[in-house]
Amino acid sequence: MEKTKGISRARFLAGAAVVGLAGAVLPAGQAVATGREPGRRRLKHRGVVYTVGAGETPGTAWSAARMREDVRAIRDELHADTLDVTGDGVERLTATAAEAAERGLHVWLQPTLGDVPERDILEGIAECGRFAERLRRQGASVDFSVGCEFWLFVPGIVPGETVLDRIDNLQKGNVDMAKMRRRLARFTAKAASVGRSVFHGRLSYAAAQDEEFEPVDWNLFDVVGIDYYSYHREPAGYVRELKGYLRWGKPLAITEFGTCAYVGAPEAGGMGWDIVDYTKEPHEIKGDLVRSERTQAAYMADLLEVFESMGLYAAMAFEFVSPDAPHRPDNPRYDLDLASYSITKAIKNRPDDPASPWHWEPKEAFHTLARRYRRCAQSQ
Template sequence: MKYRGIVYDVGLRFTANNPYSVAHFDSELVSYDINTIATTLHANAVRIEGEEIERLLTASRIAHAAGLTIFFNPWKMNVPIADLPAYFAQAASAAEQLRGEGANIVFVCGCEITLFNDGILPGATLMERVAWLGSQAAAATGPKVPTVFQEKSAMLNDALTAITAAVRAEFSGLVTYSSGTWEDVDWRLFDVVGVDYYRNGETAREYVAGLDRFRIGKPLIVMEVGSCAYEGAAARGAGGFMLLEGQNPDGTGKFVNNIVPTRSEREQAEYVEEQLELLSGAEVDGVFIYVFSFPSYRFGEGARDLDMMSFSLVKTFPDGDPRSNQMPPWAPKAAFHRVADFFQR
């Protein structure tokens, strides 16, 4: 496994006009986090994702100084696909600047564009597109992309053709894409095959065998895998967050059927460790664990514990807790230690 990686979020807007997932970008904390990724977690790569290019640049320079390979992932959600080439061209120019500074950098031309951008899947919002995708789940099993997605994938590949042309005009390094398993990507456009590859209830054998359709003679990297931290989260895989429907004015979570899940860091840790073990024997070139931190969902008790609904390896303390003012304002979860042990081995 060439790349032992962690996903690091510097601020995404999952819902149009809402605050970033990282509301306050603190370069001191970013430096602490990334150096923790490089040293305590024993990673050699980091996938830095976010919308603001300046934030990506700052975090990438810190990662370069820490000796990490950077997967540079600009990500502008909830805009029409027609708007993406110009955005990626600007980001690619910044990434080429980093390459000129000596950074070892791979450019990521977006992530699950069918889901996170307007114009391909039905739905005006991310959650509407998630719901449509979920309604097709029965047809989305098996090793091949179902027929229902073929037309959608053709639209995606038209978008990716325009995006990669814009990126390659500015950036001279390796280029990849972070695909959903329902997307049938034209990998001729890319140097590296990248797939977000969560296990959603399949057997271990089925999970590993599902990678075969991505083996086309190019490097193959699992760009995301991870789990939420509550009982039952492992079987839900990538959809673990969907039990949280929103937040009440008092900060408590709104959960499906008004049932508050039971926190289980052990379940998250065992899922992550098992997938790492399986993937290490599956001849992939790299794995990125999603995600280091997710400060929008803070640690708490009972219905206030939104952290258990995130995929983060650390739990961020809420405002008002004295630990929220320390450096760092988080503590490792059980999965953090499993990842560190695995990467060190």
């Protein structure tokens, strides 16, 4: 496999774990110290992450028609009120954000462009930010995030030409951590400045949950955003961990949370994807894992209950669909959906054909979230 080709967001996400890390809007500047609105203990925005991209194969390439149908399903079947639009390609990002806004969803727009020059990443932030501002001025409910885990995506912060090169250098200890943090702080401040210059609503960023590894000056932003993949046996463990992020006196958004659908996946956290042997063709599941959609659903339900109890600003389940990790009910050894954090399963008409048409079907986690999202919406 080429080092820069075919790396899904779930694989990017796992980089954090690989290096030892466990992932009506108030006007900007009016954050509350508890991370929730006064007098309320209820999650404000409940949603899902929707990744746009060029696609790894002809069969999984981005489609405007498919996107529109997915956004409809996210609103009408999942009962989400928020769509976290992320990935690369300004046209794909803005088209998806516009569709979400048109359907009345709260939009969390987050460009995630990696392995290109810094100036291109900043230009992408500016373009998406300007579009988010247009949506906001037209009356849409919009948050804008300038990006995700810059240390992983942006060249020049950690040595390495590609994401996998940077992860490799971190694993091998070939990184001056003090210099890395200075470079990260510099770029984060630059990205925040670009975002502020074009977008005048709530600004955020999605950071890895290890603050020692990725310290963020949250004074630059209106909303604290965390990609959260912890595992605790008791809810109190999550509450204790998350309370630390409220010290900034700003709303807290869980920009990603989730797990894979097999026994033991929650304990693996952000490394849940690491069960595939990519050296083999076709790619093969390692070991004898037990598929369990119930495990995925139960973990996500437990976390959502914690987020609700703390009255956090937003929580976005990761993720809606992973077309590059199709489900193979006929052959568990090649069931790449086991390595997916998706709440739906992608099923190809012709499993061995890269260009095969495909569709998604809901997993148990989809139904679990849908029931909770619908119940919460009805109670508001």
